[in-house]
Amino acid sequence: MSGFPEGAVVAGIDGSSSAVRAAVWAGSEALRRGRPLRLVQIYALPPVNAPMAFGTHDQVRAGLAERAEGWLTDARTAVLAEHPGLEVTTAAREWSPVTALVQESQHAELVVLGSRGLGGFTGLLVGSTAVAVVAHALCPIVVVRGRKPHDPPPDTGPVLVGADGSPDSDAAIAFACEEARLRGTRLVAVHTWSDVLADGMLRPHPLEEDPAAIERVERDKLAHQFAGWQTKYPDLPIELDVARGRPVRTLLERGEHAQLIVVGCRGRGGFTGMLLGSTSQALIAHSPCPVAVVRPGRSDHPAERGPADATATNVRPLWT
Known part of the structure; x- marks a missing residue:
């Protein structure tokens, strides 16, 4: 998908169950606000210390892109199961997670992340990376958590x-x-x-x-x-x-x-x-x-x- 939808609720997807729960939570938020939901998976080629064989970069990139699309499809399916009819778009992007999320925040109404991650978002909420995202994002950021690691987020209370x-x-x-x-x-x-x-x-x-x-x-x-x-x-x-x-x-x-x-x-x-x-x-x-x-x-x-x-x-x- 090219371009950025203005005012969307953006959810970061990384293949973890935490990210899927966050995406479903973001779907509820999008419905409350009357906004579309944008699911984003950000991946990057792993750093290497030695020359790679011809074609390896392209093969790895293709594999990462295919995996990203699969994670996005799974997350979109979970969101629509809870919120049928919600406008949901997806984007797989090759870039740095922090830089890409900050760019997404320039156009988003809200950026939503899970509290535990895999893949491109590993360690996103630990140490300097989380501070960097929050310090430079141009919209509010929500970290979705439940009372226990695998609990859904609560939907009652103040x-x-x-x-x-x-x-x-x-x-x-x-x-x-x-x-x-x-x-x-x-x-x-x-x-x-x-x-x-x-x-x-x-x-x-x-x-x-x-x-x-x-x-x-x-x-x-x-x-x-x-x-x-x-x-x-x-x-x-x-x-x-x-x-x-x-x-x-x-x-x-x-x-x-x-x-x-x-x-x-x-x-x-x-x-x-x-x-x-x-x-x-x-x-x-x-x-x-x-x-x-x-x-x-x-x-x-x-x-x-x-x-x-x-x-x-x-x-x-x-x-x-």
Whole structure:
């Protein structure tokens, strides 16, 4: 297939059962959004350290392309079995997985990946490769997970969003609000605080701080951030969950009863460095439900648009 469909939901296929489950999940997402689904398999010739016999490259390339088409056919069959009538296209591409996925993200509404991979996506969600995809992608990326490695992703419970009060988290909040609306469920905004750190820096006199006063400030900050979003989504139940502790641990605990966790890729306070090093890897590796990662900075994308000017305060706190 030549060219890129604009606004499609893209799912990476690598021959693994995890990727097939992710493709089926992506099919549901495409239906909710009224978008086509594009299944992409990316393969590359293996590196060699010695000259190869004449014709070997072409034979290997043909074999990889044939295998890619087979994986795509299997994934498409699984998607249509769950979502008959959905518009599904496929593409087998010879390139670097990271580079190709970033290119796909320039045209996609969403890129969806499985949490365990084979073939061209081996190791995609471990270490620098995952960070590279998230750091450069121009649309949200979802890693589809279940409570156990071979479980399907949950389809009940709220949508969770990690919020730290910074403008950088607005893109994640916008995406989470829309996801909760499309799914007909409530949104839970999770914000963590520490009596040692404030905005990612050590408090000057942590032993003299009053934890109750810190929590009040953090609650007010979160309520202020969500006032405009409640106005933009007046029918969406929004709960504010302020907790003392670490962001990943809190999100993992809350995620046990959720159907999606949404985080931004940079921020301050409780979510500083969310997508760098062990913090992001822990969330991707251990989340009991799919994880969406949303980068700020693409103002023309629906997931990046902030709320209109508003002063509504009818956000329902979880702590009351």
